[in-house]
Amino acid sequence: MLKVQEIRELIKLVDQSSIDEFVYENEGSKIKMKKTAAATIVSQVSPAAVVQEIAPVVQPVPVTAASAPVHEAAQEATKAEEVKQADTANLHKITSPMVGTFYASPTPEADIYVKAGSKVSKDSIVCIVEAMKLFNEIEAEVNGEIVEVLAKNGQLVEYGQPLFLVKPE
Incomplete structure (x- = not known):
């Protein structure tokens, strides 16, 4: 296989x-x-x-155009991406310790563990990653506030893939 x-x-x-x-x-x-x-x-x-x-x-198909507004928009998008990277440089990334399926709550009917703005401690459970029918609780690793949830419920995640951005306290 x-x-x-x-x-x-x-x-x-x-x-x-x-x-x-x-x-x-x-x-x-x-x-x-x-x-x-x-x-x-x-x-x-x-x-x-x-x-x-x-x-x-699905892979994007590059589109070429010789117009100035398109070029300016691309430059602005690049600058916005650089600002976002600079903003996330001081944030802690909670990464997936394994390949599996990301779940934001313990059961489909239950509330999600955390969302953007949630306060967490280093031993707070933030999600579950299911691998081979084993449900692994993932902890925050730091005290702080969830800034962004990077994975969607039910999404396949890779080893080392960032799941959350946390602003440490």
Whole structure:
């Protein structure tokens, strides 16, 4: 069975190539990729005939224009991004300690653990990351205030991916 990173690399290669369809079979597993107009769709079939859909990969298409207003808007967006990076430099990032699914609350019916503006202590639970049916409570690591929630409920998160920005006290 291919690892997620290997599948992602295959998606990139297929997306960058001129082929429209790609099929890979190995030890009873089958991966089939088809390009559509806006996305590459990947499905994987395991020996037990379970189909697992992987979200479409949509990559932006660069648009070129020779107009001055577009160039100025791009410069302003770059400046805004630089200001945002400078503002977040003094913030603590709570990162995911593993690959898994981000959950903002202990159950779907329960209130979320924290939101922007919530005060947290270093042992406060801020979310759950579920990996292989194990629900791992993630703590704030610092005393402070949640400035921004960077992950969405139910989103797949990677190891080391920032989940929250916290203004330390």
